[in-house]
Amino acid sequence: ESMVHPKVCKVIPNILNRLDETIQYLKIAEDVYMKLSMKVSDTNALNAICMAWQFNNKLYKAKTAKEKDFYTEEAFFCLSYAEGLLGYDTTDLEQYVFGELDTIIRSLSLVETVNSIIRPFLDASRGHITQETLNLIMFYL
Numbered sequence: 001e002s003m004v005h006p007k008v009c010k011v012i013p014n015i016l017n018r019l020d021e022t023i024q025y026l027k028i029a030e031d032v033y034m035k036l037s038m039k040v041s042d043t044n045a046l047n048a049i050c051m052a053w054q055f056n057n058k059l060y061k062a063k064t065a066k067e068k069d070f071y072t073e074e075a076f077f078c079l080s081y082a083e084g085l086l087g088y089d090t091t092d093l094e095q096y097v098f099g100e101l102d103t104i105i106r107s108l109s110l111v112e113t114v115n116s117i118i119r120p121f122l123d124a125s126r127g128h129i130t131q132e133t134l135n136l137i138m139f140y141l
Contacts, residue, residue, distance in 0.1 A: 029104050036097055045085040049097045052078035056098070117141065 001012055033050075040046040055075035062068045083090045102120075121137045122129060 025104060032100050032104055036100055039096070040086075040093065042085050045082040045090075046097070048078045048082035048085070049090070049094055050101065052076075052082070052094070053098050053101045 001009065003009075036046055036050075037043070040049070052075040055071045055078065059068060059071035059075065062071055079090065079094060082094075086093075118137055118141070121133075125133060
């Protein structure tokens, strides 16, 4: 608004009207983080596990072996760091945190939201999805 640029000023009301919708996932993410903070007493350990989750997500999108190796090593480092801070085997805790973080839908568009909801089903099918399976998922949801 302070730029007083005509094209920008024209779009600002639309952005402000959709602001709550646009950043809704941030509130959900904050709630999930608060829930996880109650379970994991060490903030640094929780942050490290969250970073590992992020690296794991990037790993799935990596195209080259070099990228995959990098994300795998970084995730391993973060999880090892968290385990060192907490002083115990964190495998169950990692799975819990990853599961909670997976519940955060980070998209605005309806299509991306639907994709986020059905992605676990699609991932489990390993690329072999039939129309019947899609119909079953639709019925289930």
